[in-house]
Amino acid sequence: MPKTGNWLAPLLVSVAVSTEAAGADESWTGLLAEMCAACHGQTGKSPGSVPDISELDAESMQAFLIGFRDGDIEATVMDRIARALSESDIEVLSRVLTENWQLLHGAPDEENDNQ
Amino acid sequence: MTTSESFGTRRDLLKLAGATAVAGAFADRVFADARGSVVVVGGGFGGATCSRYLRRLAPGLSVTLVARNERFVTCPFSNTVIGGIRELGSVIHGYDGLRRAGVTVVHDEAVAIDAENNEIRLSGGSGDRLSYDKLVLSPGIDIKWAAIDGYDEAVAQRMPHAWIAGPQTRLLRDQLVAMEDGGLVVITAPANPFRCPPGPYERASLIANYLHQHKPRSKLLILDSKDGFSKQGLFREGWERLYPGLIEWVGFSEGGNVVAVEPDTMTVRTDFDKFRPDVANIIPPQRSAKLVDTAGLAEGDDWCSVNQRTFASRVVPNIHILGDAILAGAMPKSGFSANSQAKVCAHAIVSLLAGEDPPEPAFINTCYSLLSAEYGISVAAVYRLDDNEEIASIPGSGGVSPSNATDEFRQAEAEFAAGWYASITADMFG
Numbered sequence: 001m002p003k004t005g006n007w008l009a010p011l012l013v014s015v016a017v018s019t020e021a022a023g024a025d026e027s028w029t030g031l032l033a034e035m036c037a038a039c040h041g042q043t044g045k046s047p048g049s050v051p052d053i054s055e056l057d058a059e060s061m062q063a064f065l066i067g068f069r070d071g072d073i074e075a076t077v078m079d080r081i082a083r084a085l086s087e088s089d090i091e092v093l094s095r096v097l098t099e100n101w102q103l104l105h106g107a108p109d110e111e112n113d114n115q
Numbered sequence: 116m117t118t119s120e121s122f123g124t125r126r127d128l129l130k131l132a133g134a135t136a137v138a139g140a141f142a143d144r145v146f147a148d149a150r151g152s153v154v155v156v157g158g159g160f161g162g163a164t165c166s167r168y169l170r171r172l173a174p175g176l177s178v179t180l181v182a183r184n185e186r187f188v189t190c191p192f193s194n195t196v197i198g199g200i201r202e203l204g205s206v207i208h209g210y211d212g213l214r215r216a217g218v219t220v221v222h223d224e225a226v227a228i229d230a231e232n233n234e235i236r237l238s239g240g241s242g243d244r245l246s247y248d249k250l251v252l253s254p255g256i257d258i259k260w261a262a263i264d265g266y267d268e269a270v271a272q273r274m275p276h277a278w279i280a281g282p283q284t285r286l287l288r289d290q291l292v293a294m295e296d297g298g299l300v301v302i303t304a305p306a307n308p309f310r311c312p313p314g315p316y317e318r319a320s321l322i323a324n325y326l327h328q329h330k331p332r333s334k335l336l337i338l339d340s341k342d343g344f345s346k347q348g349l350f351r352e353g354w355e356r357l358y359p360g361l362i363e364w365v366g367f368s369e370g371g372n373v374v375a376v377e378p379d380t381m382t383v384r385t386d387f388d389k390f391r392p393d394v395a396n397i398i399p400p401q402r403s404a405k406l407v408d409t410a411g412l413a414e415g416d417d418w419c420s421v422n423q424r425t426f427a428s429r430v431v432p433n434i435h436i437l438g439d440a441i442l443a444g445a446m447p448k449s450g451f452s453a454n455s456q457a458k459v460c461a462h463a464i465v466s467l468l469a470g471e472d473p474p475e476p477a478f479i480n481t482c483y484s485l486l487s488a489e490y491g492i493s494v495a496a497v498y499r500l501d502d503n504e505e506i507a508s509i510p511g512s513g514g515v516s517p518s519n520a521t522d523e524f525r526q527a528e529a530e531f532a533a534g535w536y537a538s539i540t541a542d543m544f545g
Contacts, residue, residue: 048537084512
């Protein structure tokens with residue numbers, strides 16, 4: 001099993017991650033977070049028409065993803081994607097994404113470098 | 116969330132992370148100690164993304180991207196150019212953003228891999244050889260010229276494939292514009308696997324859209340070397356609704372398999388029949404770019420096999436291969452797949468260089484197809500490795516857009532298709 005220590009620890013140091021999630025699952029979810037940029041942009045704000053999710057906090061994002069997954073919130077494609085996610089996947093994904101975007105939004109110089 | 120709260124959180128997080136410079140969205144995984152040189156061959160969806168993410172993850176890494184052309188023309192959205200919805204310029208991208216990210220971009224063609232000496236040989240424009248600690252190949256496809264009798268590079272000037280975007284895209288567009296009303300357009304589609312499985316049918320849709328508006332007495336015939344295709348039900352539903360009677364699809368069993376072309380008479384031959392179209396778009400069988408053969412990486416097959424955890428070649432482990440050139444389990448050959456694989460590959464390479472185990476691979480693919488500027492459909496999937504270390508779609512997730520959806524739904528997907536294009540090209544090129 002891959003080591004995961006380096007993966008989530010620095011940003012999630014103050015966050016209680018579900019203890020039943022296996023290390024591989026956390027590692028998978030952390031890497032999955034990278035894939036969101038293809039549609040939503042690296043800061044959660046797409047340069048195109050994909051909904052801006054850069055201002056969501058972790059709780060709101062979690063609620064959206066659960067709503068999409070369970071069919072309670074209408075979607076075009078996010079329902080199909082969210083059905084791949086477990087409860088703990090959604091929790092980890094929401095925290096990893098929102099905390100990284102907060103880092104970027106608070107750091108305009110670095111954000112410009114990144115664009 | 117207010118700005119001040121966000122700023123406070125950022126400071127706290129920076130303190131917690133011990134970070135002084137945040138170069139990207141996933142600052143928690145910076146490999147300051149990863150050193151060495153990585154050469155990436157291929158300036159498209161896989162290569163551009165991998166170069167950019169390697170630099171972001173490991174600022175100490177030397178990353179050189181070898182891209183054949185100074186500007187890259189994307190295959191995604193090139194069908195909108197062929198259909199007259201967009202200009203060619205809107206699907207062309209440069210490499211300045213990658214240079215700003217610290218990637219050394221070399222415009223040249225890699226002609227051979229010397230795996231024994233960890234070097235690649237260039238065609239000569241920018242120096243002879245580049246040496247590497249890790250080599251990433253995202254070289255795309257080559258056309259299998261011998262597969263359809265009579266179809267070669269010269270004939271492609273008369274009967275374009277337009278399956279590698281660029282001059283071929285413009286050529287096909289020009290032929291459609293020059294065609295008289297009442298003409299016949301033939302598109303031939305290959306057997307699986309090939310680049311962009313829904314692509315021939317999106318192209319048929321957008322050509323039909325153009326004919327419907329400007330040359331309404333014309334017909335479009337798809338001659339297919341298979342009996343089913345990606346998003347088939349949704350395409351047929353849309354064709355019926357938008358362009359009734361304009362598009363005819365002939366599958367393999369009905370005699371759709373194209374075996375030969377005769378350009379002098381503009382003839383397309385199937386197993387049982389022959390057609391004389393005014394415009395012939397031959398989408399031929401494909402294979403991984405031949406560069407991989409210089410190191411035996413395809414092992415005599417059309418496509419390369421890789422370790423799907425790291426994208427390391429099965430033949431030479433410090434060569435990683437991704438994108439259309441490989442077989443990647445359940446993933447289709449798409450730009451989004453290559454982008455996703457490139458990120459996984461970048462994480463794997465920096466982990467390996469830092470002496471750590473790579474993270475657990477995660478992938479997403481969403482392929483949008485346009486049937487008109489206002490009518491979009493999609494197929495999506497989320498992947499992880501199965502027990503056999505093969506990329507597999509997660510059961511219960513993914514799939515295609517609903518059938519019989521409202522006009523508003525189709526329009527929303529068309530808008531998101533354009534949004535996806537803007538986002539992913541920014542993710543790749545900056």
